[in-house]
Amino acid sequence: MNTIGIWKPIDISDAELIRRYLAEQDQSCFTALYRRYAPKVFAKCCTMLGDEQFARDAVQDIFIKVALNLSKFNDKSSFSTWLYSVTYNFCIDIIRKRKKLTIIFDEDMSAYRGTADQEIADSVLLDLKYLDLERVLSLLPPGDRAILLMKYQDGMQIKEIAEQLGKTESAIKMQILRAKQKAESLKKPD
Amino acid sequence: MQKNSFIELQEALEARYEANFDPRNLMQLEQQVQTMHVFGQLAELFIPIAAGAAVTMATGSDVKVAPAHTDLPDFEWRYKTLKEETSQANHPRDRFQPLIPY
Numbered sequence: 001m002n003t004i005g006i007w008k009p010i011d012i013s014d015a016e017l018i019r020r021y022l023a024e025q026d027q028s029c030f031t032a033l034y035r036r037y038a039p040k041v042f043a044k045c046c047t048m049l050g051d052e053q054f055a056r057d058a059v060q061d062i063f064i065k066v067a068l069n070l071s072k073f074n075d076k077s078s079f080s081t082w083l084y085s086v087t088y089n090f091c092i093d094i095i096r097k098r099k100k101l102t103i104i105f106d107e108d109m110s111a112y113r114g115t116a117d118q119e120i121a122d123s124v125l126l127d128l129k130y131l132d133l134e135r136v137l138s139l140l141p142p143g144d145r146a147i148l149l150m151k152y153q154d155g156m157q158i159k160e161i162a163e164q165l166g167k168t169e170s171a172i173k174m175q176i177l178r179a180k181q182k183a184e185s186l187k188k189p190d
Numbered sequence: 191m192q193k194n195s196f197i198e199l200q201e202a203l204e205a206r207y208e209a210n211f212d213p214r215n216l217m218q219l220e221q222q223v224q225t226m227h228v229f230g231q232l233a234e235l236f237i238p239i240a241a242g243a244a245v246t247m248a249t250g251s252d253v254k255v256a257p258a259h260t261d262l263p264d265f266e267w268r269y270k271t272l273k274e275e276t277s278q279a280n281h282p283r284d285r286f287q288p289l290i291p292y
Contacts, residue, residue, distance in 0.1 A: 025227070027220055034216060043203035052206070060219055067223040068230075126194035130202055133195040153196040 014079035022071055034063055037080070041087050044153075048091035048145060050138050062090050077160070084154055085164045088146045095142045120180040125152065128187065136186045144179035151176060 012020075014033065021029035038059055045055035045062075065086060073082050125133065125148070137145050150156045150164070158176075162169045 027224070030223065031216065031220065034219065039204035039207040040200065042207040043200045046203045046206075047199065056215070060215060060222075063219055064222055064226065068226060126196070128195045130195045130198035133199050137199075149196065152194065153200055 015075065018070060018073065018079065030067060033066075033079075037083055038063070040080075041083065044084065044087050044149060045091055047134065047137055047149060048088065048142060049094060054094070058087075058090060058094065062087055065090065081154070081156065081160065081164070084150070088150070088164075092142055092146060118181070120177065120184055122152070122180075124184050124187070125180065132187065136183050139186045140179060140182055144175065144182060147172065147175055148179050148183070 012032070014036075017029040017033050020026050021033075041062055042055050042059050045058040046052060049055050049058060062083075066083060069086075073079065125136075128136065137148065140148070147161065147165075150161045151158075156164070158169050158172050161167075162172045165172070
């Protein structure tokens with residue numbers, strides 16, 4: 001049933017759109033979700049993949065994945081959190097295949113021992129011009145890129161990131177610290 | 191969330207997407223999703239049947255076909271009828287003699 005025109009998808013919550021789509025196979029509900037989130041997914045794909053055309057193709061593939069797996073989505077997290085996690089995983093898979101990388105999220109804590117865990121202020125990244133940030137992020141390893149986007153762009157808590165990536169909170173804290181250190185070293189001097 | 195360079199970057203890229211938005215992408219996506227749903231429903235209906243047939247062929251023993259979901263209420267009846275017709279066709283009374291007589 002296509003009810004677009006009677007109700008405005010813009011006024012309806014994500015959860016309600018999903019419920020209607022699953023119950024009635026109402027394509028307009030899926031279209032509304034797409035129009036709501038495709039630009040955000042594209043932005044993340046662009047940052048992660050570093051190529052606009054790849055990012056556009058990735059958006060299509062991600063939304064097909066979403067349509068096929070929407071019934072598996074549970075209300076434990078918000079739809080946006082779930083969608084972004086699908087997006088990051090999808091991009092990381094592409095990067096992994098493209099570069100034949102096996103390690104994306106460096107979990108080798110022994111490598112961190114002996115180096116000074118100097119705390120880096122968030123402002124080092126948050127106060128950059130966005131074009132500088134884009135450049136810095138493009139030079140970081142994909143795992144670091146994803147974690148920084150989750151924390152500073154999506155506003156996710158350490159606990160949420162850890163749950164999404166299946167890692168411990170201390171591992172995530174350590175990786176954020178390392179990513180910030182790397183980002184600072186890549187930043188152009190003021 | 192307070193505006194920062196990450197949010198600005200996201201907004202700039204979103205604007206780039208909207209500026210180059212091609213409605214054909216959305217139409218293509220809708221078609222793909224609908225096609226996949228049809229395939230999904232067909233698979234739900236026919237995979238158990240195909241699996242049953244494969245087991246029958248491999249082992250020679252009949253297995254009960256139980257589709258997970260079917261809109262054909264007389265499916266089982268049709269299946270039985272087909273089986274009976276097949277076995278009757280092999281009966282010696284038929285004008286075609288079987289290769290191996292009973």
